[in-house]
Amino acid sequence: MNISPVVKVVQPSGILNGAKAQPFRKEILNHVENGADIVLIDFKDVTFMDSSGLGALVLALKTVRAGGSQILVCSINEQLKTLFELTSMDRVFTIYANQDDFNNAVL
């Protein structure tokens, strides 16, 4: 019998820059503190992300990994893809096409 991991989804929207970086990071960390094994960040409603938004995600990743949990990413548009590639974060994060793709792969 498999025990499914506890998955929580964070779904930010609009422009993810310095103005939203702190609450975004907090939301991720709150889920982990409440027992999530995996936090899936679904970026489908994010139109644009800059280095401050990405910085928040990377900061959260460190804390989450230290606690033995994971951050996974899905539904990034071409702009986010550009940002992830330029900063080599496409090699740090596992990125799924969408939530279905994630569900098939992980659950």
Added chain:
Amino acid sequence: MRQFPSDVNALDKVLSWFEGMNRPFIPQKVCLQCQLALAEAFTNAVRHAHKNCSPEVTVDIEVTLLPQYLEMRIWDYGPPFDLEQQLKNVPETVNENAHGGRGLSILHQIADELSYTRTDENRNCLLIVKHY
């Protein structure tokens, strides 16, 4: 030339202004890179150059589209800053452990030419040149 308030929340205005420009001849990838470079430049001006300024102090942006390349100029009223020296401290590739400094690194990677010069009227001008 367009003026924007020194407020990170004004980034949406900067982005929609840039998106509204007619540029069918620029490949999408280059467009996205330039949009990101512009956002990083604007945010740097607001957060660093205008750190001690009120939001009414504007960041002035000019984008010039030419057949082979584009030029983006971002003016601020901040103190002088030695960008070249700072760039020497920024690694070529961004590693996972770097928290800050990603903005400059992104600018450095995207731009074919990048300069930050002191102008008359005690302003600074960041120039980003990108070939298509």
